[in-house]
Amino acid sequence: MRTPAVLAAATTVVYTAFALRRHLLFRTYAYDLGIFGQGVRSYASGHLPASTIRSDSAPPGPWGHGFPLLGDHFSPIVGVLGPVYRLWPHIELLLIAQSLLVGCSVFIVARRAAPHWWIAGAYAMSWGLQGLVGFDFHEAAFAVPLIAMALDAYLAQRWVACAWWAASLLLVKEDAGLTLAAFGLLLWRRDRRIGGVLCVAGPAATALLVLVVIPHFNPQHVYPYLQSTGRQSSAGSALSQPWLIPVHLVWPATKLRTLAMLLVPTALLALRSPLILVGVPTLVLRFTSADHMYWGTDYHYSAILMPIVFFALIDAWRRRPDPRPAAVARWVPAVVTVVAIGLVPLSPLRSVFDPAFWHDGPRTASARQAVALVPDGARVAASNALAPHLTDSAQVYLATDTVFAHARIDWVVLDTDADDWLSHSATIIGQAQSAGFRQVFSASGYVVLRR
Numbered sequence: 248m249r250t251p252a253v254l255a256a257a258t259t260v261v262y263t264a265f266a267l268r269r270h271l272l273f274r275t276y277a278y279d280l281g282i283f284g285q286g287v288r289s290y291a292s293g294h295l296p297a298s299t300i301r302s303d304s305a306p307p308g309p310w311g312h313g314f315p316l317l318g319d320h321f322s323p324i325v326g327v328l329g330p331v332y333r334l335w336p337h338i339e340l341l342l343i344a345q346s347l348l349v350g351c352s353v354f355i356v357a358r359r360a361a362p363h364w365w366i367a368g369a370y371a372m373s374w375g376l377q378g379l380v381g382f383d384f385h386e387a388a389f390a391v392p393l394i395a396m397a398l399d400a401y402l403a404q405r406w407v408a409c410a411w412w413a414a415s416l417l418l419v420k421e422d423a424g425l426t427l428a429a430f431g432l433l434l435w436r437r438d439r440r441i442g443g444v445l446c447v448a449g450p451a452a453t454a455l456l457v458l459v460v461i462p463h464f465n466p467q468h469v470y471p472y473l474q475s476t477g478r479q480s481s482a483g484s485a486l487s488q489p490w491l492i493p494v495h496l497v498w499p500a501t502k503l504r505t506l507a508m509l510l511v512p513t514a515l516l517a518l519r520s521p522l523i524l525v526g527v528p529t530l531v532l533r534f535t536s537a538d539h540m541y542w543g544t545d546y547h548y549s550a551i552l553m554p555i556v557f558f559a560l561i562d563a564w565r566r567r568p569d570p571r572p573a574a575v576a577r578w579v580p581a582v583v584t585v586v587a588i589g590l591v592p593l594s595p596l597r598s599v600f601d602p603a604f605w606h607d608g609p610r611t612a613s614a615r616q617a618v619a620l621v622p623d624g625a626r627v628a629a630s631n632a633l634a635p636h637l638t639d640s641a642q643v644y645l646a647t648d649t650v651f652a653h654a655r656i657d658w659v660v661l662d663t664d665a666d667d668w669l670s671h672s673a674t675i676i677g678q679a680q681s682a683g684f685r686q687v688f689s690a691s692g693y694v695v696l697r698r
Contacts, residue, residue, distance in 0.1 A: 322418075344388070
């Protein structure tokens, strides 16, 4: 057990250092670290999770106390961080917890892969896990070790334990019921009773969450991702034209690239294991979405697929026939290791090899000065990269062109070099000055105004 523990600890330390350094460089954002930070702060205060940042992209409404996050996605497992945050109220806790959860999954994979440490090493540096740690914090961090535990139990032929670990995914996100059904199909061959229960309970739970629970918390009493307009179209687009689903699964070509990126790191051996079935619901939901952000390899969306493909590799490697061809025994570990290392320059972790990543520039220093001016308890509108640094002590809104229309703001902290389609600093500054704000700080593109 020493090697799995060492590898897990090393992974946790590296990813924690990477994530915290990104945060110190103001490379974490209101979407999504700030939103989750406000949600955890709500849990720590004994309330249901709410976010004034999330209210920015919500339909018009009285969001002075924040948009109820359980009316957006059902992720109550994030609440386990609430008691810890109450003891140590720092948003960095979320980044540390995320790295620790990834490290736990590495331990589980390494323990099952032993003595084939090349599998565990490739998993630890896999691009999907890097994408999770390299882009803020997300509820998917909890799914990674839970899926690993379920698959580990399956390979250990502990069918009941597998079912319970898989069922716990329902606390992570509402669509996990479809993954639970995939576990049911996997278990059907081993225990028809357990498999049948999961096949029925999974989709039923997702339907209940999507049609009843989330609309209950949502102020418009809807599940927003069944809508057919804008980015709220993840499921609606596929349901409106189901006959096009086969086309959506392979086109545009970005989706084929994602499939290749999932399978090539396992030397394609993952396809030889039935465990790969567990990843199918996630890919179908992503590829049938009208939102192109879900199709590719960016962001955190592939993190939960990493334990699936690598457990499939473990299973396939153990299934290979005897006598074992010496050539196969040599080239597969070599290919898996070389691909894992070769993908690092294309993955977020490449930043750690850049000396500039470990040194503060003038803009970083100015950003810290800007956020330090905001007093505890203030109501502040902040730019995307500044907001997470204020959520621990202030009531933070995302600085957009419409922020003054739905909230009373006392402070404005802007990065004028980071305008986007939601935020135009010149417009916001003009609105603030018209409302009686005065500028109290300006340096390196950062501006602070107060009422």
